[in-house]
C-alpha cells in the first residue's frame with residue numbers, strides 16, 4: 606500500500622501485467638479532471654491495476670470500472686467519485702470502507718479496447734490469472750459486502766440502454782441492490798434468473814456465484830467516447846450503490 610499523502614487514501618496495485626498510459630488515450634484523458642489524486646492514480650496505473658481504498662470502518666464494498674477499456678464514462682466517474690469521497694472523508698462522514706478500481710485494465714484503456722491480450726475480461730473472471738479473476742480474489746480476501754461493476758453500452762449492442770443487471774439466484778441481494786439503484790437513478794432493472802447464465806465469466810455473475818452480491822451498471826454511450834452528461838449518469842449509479850449500504854447519505858434532496 607502506498608499512501609497518497611492526502612486524505613488518508615491508500616493505493617495498491619493488484620495486477621502488474623495490466624499497466625498502461627491512460628493519458629495516451631485522448632478520448633478519456635481530455636475528460637479527466639486533473640487533481641493531485643487523479644494524477645497520482647494515472648501515474649500508478651502505468652504499473653498495473655490500481656485499487657484505491659477510502660475510509661476504514663463500517664461496511665466494505667468494491668466498485669470497479671474499466672473492465673472494458675473502451676467504455677470510458679465509468680472510468681472517469683470513478684476518478685470523480687474518489688475525489689469526492691476523499692474530501693468527504695476529511696469530515697469523517699464516509700461510514701464505510703470503499704475500494705475503487707477506476708481502471709481494471711489500464712493497458713486496455715490506453716488502447717481504447719474492449720479486450721486485454723484478446724481476452725474479454727468480463728467473460729473470463731472464472732479463469733485463473735485473468736485480471737478480473739484477481740479482482741474477484743481480492744474482493745473475497747477483503748470480505749467485501751458487494752461489488753458494483755460499471756460499464757457503458759453502445760446503442761444497438763446488449764443491453765443497448767441504461768440499466769442495472771442483477772440475478773436472484775444464488776444471491777438475492779444482487780436483486781435488491783439493483784432495485785434500489787434502478788428506482789433511485791431511473792436505470793432499467795435487467796433481471797436474469799441465475800448467475801452464470803447466460804453470462805459465464807462476467808465479474809458480476811462469478812461474484813454472485815461465490816456469494817458476493819454484485820450488479821453490473823450500464824450507461825448508454827458510444828464506444829470509446831464520453832461526455833459530461835454520460836459520466837454524470839454513471840456517477841449517479843455509483844452514488845446510489847454507496848447509498849444502498851448507508852456509506853453516504855441520500856443525496857437527492
Ligand SMILES: [Zn+2]
Pocket residue numbers: 672673676727756757
Ligand atoms: Zn462493458
